[in-house]
Amino acid sequence: MRSLALISISALLLGCAVALGPGFSHAFRSVDISATSIEPTHIHVQVTDKLENVGNRGLAYLDVTLPGGPSFGTRDVSVAVGGKAVTSRRVTRQSGPSLRVPFDPQWLQGQEKEIAFAYDLEPAPEGRGVVAATTDGFYLADPNVFPEWQSPSGPFAKASLRARTEHLEVTVPADFRILAVGREQRSEQRGDSIIHRFQMLGAEFPPYLIAGRYQERRAETQHGTVVFWTRERLDEKTARMAAQRLTGTVATYEHLFGLASRNPSPIYIVETSAELAPVVVVTPNISAASFPGGVLFDRRAVALGLATDPVLGLADYELGRTWFGWHVRPRPEADLLLGRGMALFAALLAAEARGGTAIRQQEITRLITTYDDVGPAADQKSGFGPPAEYSREELRAKSYKGALFLVSLEDIAGKEKFYRALRRILTDMAGQEIGSDELRSAVEAEAGRNLAAVFHTWFDRPGLPAEFRARYADPR
16 A cells, blocks of 8 residues: 555656746746837836746745846836835845845745836947947847846756747837847837837747848848848949858858757848947957847948958858857856857858868968967966956957867867767757856767866966967968
8 A cells, every 4th residue: 555655646746747946937028118219328128027936935036137238237227026116136146146026925836926127228338239229220239138037046946037928019210120039920100100019939049129220132142141231222232242251151150050040031231320349359440249140230341341351251250149149148257268259260160161271271370360469468367258357458369269279179079079069059058158168068078088188278378279389380
């Protein structure tokens, strides 16, 4: 009888999937953004989340990471639970600063909660992303512009941090073109504005928004389509030349890294009048920023020419960040390796695909030369981030060193094994943050060897390893 009872209890536990720790599920998120009747340098955002307590206990609070980063900050933050304003306080967790949202009375098992946030985004000039509202455009092209819930504290904690269903509602002037994650469900005219409503089911990228007054030019190639949004309509010849290069680059990335999205779409190249931070790791003279499957260019880049080598080289770099920047997001302490360094490495791979091994050698030599030009004094700190702790010279040196480290790992593991490791990261960690631990684990698993000494050499010692320099010494 006792054995039968144990079997029955075990079956019951297996069938009911009993929670072993605190947790919640995230069923729904609604985001409302208005691009009208706001100050040019401030963007008002309202976010409403519906959560359910699916853990084994009640919860007195949840922590949430507020939007923020090098490209913007937040102000005038308010929080409401169940329609009632609550007083939240800032706390510091291992993952960084957070806001603690209290529940009074306690949030019981099985209960649902509706939690709403309202805040203004304040753009900052030194960020990698773009958060800006101008008279002729509206941009949210940074992965961190919306609140991110943190798992509850405790053993066996469980949390679905991304909502299963997300709605985005955007109000813009009627003559704006608009591009956003998800599928547009409907639009509605209200006075001189149009309300666009998007639905995101299992979205592959964090939400983003590109909108403005643009002239459109489309260009078709054997690899796909490029859509150009510029203030003045781009001439057909320039569009065709640029599209040939851009679609070839994306085809290379898809071959090596895998598809960034289950639903392929055109590449978008968009001009913006917003102030963009210089991409110091590529060129100080023109600026750009990435969004999934596309690039924002400043007016200087458009004036120089979208089919010129400097602009297309910058596009190769930014398009690489669709995979390592949006599909997976490098943690701050790994951004110079897996963000900027990986984008430089991706651009090298695109150049190699176009020109073969001779171009590969030439590009690696160029990376080494650029690293050396910055000087050894800029590579004295260990590791590869966070970027906020580095000067511009240090950012440049560390980013180029990161790209060269990835070249070294590719040599050690072999091309096919190394690309399999990267695809494994992109598949297993999709939508999540990644760091050097994930990179090392994936490459070690594919290469079948311990890489502790290799990582130690590149992370903890200034300069480039002598063996690496000898292998890629300039043949001239």
